[in-house]
Amino acid sequence: MKMLLDGKWEERSKKITVTNPADGSVVDTVPQANEDDVKLALSSAMNGFEEIKSLSVHKRAEILYKTAELLKQQKKEFATILAKESSKTITEATGEVNRCINTLTVSAEESKRILGETIPFDSFPGGEGKKGYYYRFPIGIILAITPFNDPLNLVAHKLGPAFAGGNAVILKPATVTPLSALKLAEIFIKAGLPPKALQVLTGPGSKLGQPLITDKRVRMVSFTGGVETGEKITKIAGIKKIGMELGSDSPVIVWKDADLSKAVSSCVSGSFWAAGQNCIGVQRLYVHKDIYNDFKQQFISQTKEYKIGDKLDETTDMGPLITEKEAKRVEAWIREAEQKGARILTGGNRTDAFVEPTVLENVSENTTIHKEEVFGPVVNLYQIDDFEDAIKKANSLPYGLHAAVFTENINLAFKAAYSLDCGSVIINDSTDYRLDSMPFGGVKKSGIGREGIKFSLQEMTEPKVICFDVSKT
Numbered sequence: 139m140k141m142l143l144d145g146k147w148e149e150r151s152k153k154i155t156v157t158n159p160a161d162g163s164v165v166d167t168v169p170q171a172n173e174d175d176v177k178l179a180l181s182s183a184m185n186g187f188e189e190i191k192s193l194s195v196h197k198r199a200e201i202l203y204k205t206a207e208l209l210k211q212q213k214k215e216f217a218t219i220l221a222k223e224s225s226k227t228i229t230e231a232t233g234e235v236n237r238c239i240n241t242l243t244v245s246a247e248e249s250k251r252i253l254g255e256t257i258p259f260d261s262f263p264g265g266e267g268k269k270g271y272y273y274r275f276p277i278g279i280i281l282a283i284t285p286f287n288d289p290l291n292l293v294a295h296k297l298g299p300a301f302a303g304g305n306a307v308i309l310k311p312a313t314v315t316p317l318s319a320l321k322l323a324e325i326f327i328k329a330g331l332p333p334k335a336l337q338v339l340t341g342p343g344s345k346l347g348q349p350l351i352t353d354k355r356v357r358m359v360s361f362t363g364g365v366e367t368g369e370k371i372t373k374i375a376g377i378k379k380i381g382m383e384l385g386s387d388s389p390v391i392v393w394k395d396a397d398l399s400k401a402v403s404s405c406v407s408g409s410f411w412a413a414g415q416n417c418i419g420v421q422r423l424y425v426h427k428d429i430y431n432d433f434k435q436q437f438i439s440q441t442k443e444y445k446i447g448d449k450l451d452e453t454t455d456m457g458p459l460i461t462e463k464e465a466k467r468v469e470a471w472i473r474e475a476e477q478k479g480a481r482i483l484t485g486g487n488r489t490d491a492f493v494e495p496t497v498l499e500n501v502s503e504n505t506t507i508h509k510e511e512v513f514g515p516v517v518n519l520y521q522i523d524d525f526e527d528a529i530k531k532a533n534s535l536p537y538g539l540h541a542a543v544f545t546e547n548i549n550l551a552f553k554a555a556y557s558l559d560c561g562s563v564i565i566n567d568s569t570d571y572r573l574d575s576m577p578f579g580g581v582k583k584s585g586i587g588r589e590g591i592k593f594s595l596q597e598m599t600e601p602k603v604i605c606f607d608v609s610k611t
Contacts, residue, residue, distance in 0.1 A: 139320045141169045141340045144182040145333030150175075154340060156317055158222050159458045159491045160449055165222045168316050171341040176349045179308050179337040183279045184355060186334030187306035191276050193332075195249055198302055202246035204329035206239050209322070213239075216290065216321060221449045223315045224289055225413045225457045228450050238291040238322075241574045244591045245298030252303060252595060259605060267609025274599040276304035277379065278357040281350050283343065285363050286460050287415040287513075289315035293322055295574070296360050299594035301331065308337045308350060314460055316340045343367070351375050358598065362417075365583050381587040381597050383579055385417045385511045386539030388569035389532035391554065392433060393525065394426035396544035400566065402436040405517070408568030410444060410495045413459050414515035418540040418569050421512055424522045424531060434499070434519060438484050441495045458491035459514060465491045468514035471507040478502045485515070509535060525550055533559045539580035540569035561588070 140147035150169035158165050171179075190198070209216060213235050220231035254273035259265035282296035289312060300307045311319035316338075323338045339346055351359055351374055358379035361371055368384045390408075392401050408420040425433045449457040459465040469488040475498060476482060485496030499519040501508050508518060522528040532541055538560035545551055545566075555563045561580040564571050572578060579588040587597055 139166055139168050139317060141171060141175075141320065142323045142327070142333075142336060142338040143171075143175055144178050144337070145186075148175075154313060154316075156223055156314065159225055159314075159460050159462075165219075166317055168320065168340040171339040171346055173345075173349060175339060176346055179339055180279070180350070180353055180355050182334045183306045183308050183337055186332055186336070187276070187278055189332035190301065190306055190335040191304040193304065195252075197330075198304065199246040199249045201326070201330045202242050202249065202298060202302060205322075205326050205331075206242035206246070208325040208329060209235065209239050209242065212325070216318060218450070219321060220290055220318050221457075223317045224286060225415055225460050226449065227452075227454045227457050229452055229454075230412055230457075234288060234291050237574055238294045241291055241294040241591065242298050244575045245294075245302045248299070248591045248595055249302035251592070252599060254601070257603065257605075267607055268605055269608050270603065270605035272601045272603045274303075275602050277598060277600055278305060279355055280305050280307050280358045280360055280598060281356045282307050282309045283347070283359070283361045283363065284309070284311050284319065286312035286315040287412060287417070290318040290322060291574070292362055293319045295589050295591075295594065297322070297326070297336070299591050300360075300598050301326075301335065302591070303595050303599045305598055306335045308339065308356070310339050310341075310343060310346055310350065313340070313342055347371075348374060354378075360594075360597075368585070379597060381589065381594070382585045383417065383539075383589060384583060384585045385513070386537040386560075386580060386584050387421050387509070387511050387535050388418055388537075388540050388542070389422040389424060389558075390420050390542040390569060391522070391525075391528045391532060391544070392423065392425040392429070393543065393545040393547065393550060394428040395546045396426075396429070397546070397566070398429060398433060398436065401544040402433060402440060404568040404570075406437060406440045408570030409517040410441070410456055410515045411570055413456050413493070415460060415513050416570060417511075418572060420517055420542075420568050420570060422508070422532070423517060423519050424528045425519060427521045427523045430519075430521045434483065437519070438497055441484050441497055444495045446492055446494065456495060456515065459493060460491075462491040464514070465493050468493050468512060468516060471505075471512060471514075472496060472498070472516060475501055475505040475507045478505050480505065480507075480518075483519070511537070525553070529554060529557045533557075536583045537580065538582045539584040540564060540571075542567065542569045560584070
């Protein structure tokens with residue numbers, strides 16, 4: 139596939155090979171952008187911004203609606219591309235395409251709700267005779283850097299609100315999963331988006347990132363990825379807006395009065411969806427001692443039923459990790475935990491890029507797999523008998539994206555809701571729940587700001603005050 143640069147689809151002599159992580163087979167190639175391409179993308183995006191900001195609101199909405207419709211018409215093709223280039227099974231990929239359609243549709247709807255307000259200037263002495271209001275205007279060029287784990291919908295979460303607000307975007311998709319992003323760019327152009335309003339540069343972030351992030355023409359960096367990269371971006375970005383979603387180590391509290399069947403099934407799914415490569419996936423399960431053994435046995439039983447294999451087979455539950463290198467890292471973390479006393483209840487083995495769904499108990503708090511985001515199909519079980527202590531343990535790590543609690547006690551549910559230090563508390567479902575229109579983001583090392591279409595729009599626009607002095611002279 140070609141990259142989108144200066145309103146044209148461009149090839150380059152240097153290529154990046156996109157492979158299927160299941161077997162290493164070649165899916166396609168994409169150009170490897172260079173520093174001259176970065177310069178052209180920046181100057182072209184400035185021209186694209188002038189075009190898109192002048193579009194009427196109904197025209198921006200029309201483009202987004204049409205893009206969603208084109209995506210719906212090509213759902214199977216997009217799902218197949220997603221499944222081939224990423225870790226997702228065809229079922230998971232189809233789910234992501236459906237979410238992307240919703241993300242774009244909601245972006246179209248929210249484009250019509252970028253509202254201002256009148257301002258009572260005479261609420262303070264000296265304001266008599268002044269009338270006015272504020273409205274929101276687009277900020278300019280947004281640099282969107284997206285990850286491999288949701289390579290279509292997380293792109294839409296940046297492009298949809300940006301275009302709804304009248305901004306131009308330079309998109310740098312994950313190097314290992316650029317195909318679905320390029321395919322989405324194709325249908326945006328077909329839907330009528332001004333071609334220069336979107337640049338898609340394919341290539342390594344180590345080469346392209348710094349000149350894009352530091353350029354003063356970029357007015358916002360919207361990044362989804364790892365903490366280490368996020369910290370580097372904040373140090374070099376300069377004076378501009380920054381939005382970041384940096385992952386988590388999501389805790390779930392299962393109290394003794396929980397609906398055990400629901401807690402088990404939703405947490406199994408929440409642990410192993412997309413091979414655990416999920417920023418809101420369940421990683422730490424704090425289960426009351428009275429139900430711990432029952433929960434454990436049911437959890438192990440359901441985990442063992444997971445079918446690993448061909449991603450394009452609709453009966454497959456879980457595919458590989460994104461690379462064999464990542465699979466080896468997860469395997470090493472499991473071995474470290476085992477050496478420090480953890481027991482493997484099921485799984486724990488690796489074959490190439492595939493890691494078995496793994497359940498651990500007796501995990502030491504000084505292990506990497508306890509302290510850091512595993513981003514793989516591993517979940518840790520812990521016994522608890524005190525609700526306050528469970529909340530303290532859930533809050534003990536420097537992450538705070540999603541947390542969850544299973545209980546039939548409304549008082550405990552509210553206690554958890556207001557005591558868990560995170561961006562969202564999910565009650566009687568796992569941490570792996572997200573509505574694409576809700577505010578999404580975390581605290582501490584989990585990020586800065588909020589995504590979710592309406593909330594991204596707030597970040598991607600600025601208020602401008604208009605004040606008239608209408609007093610008689």
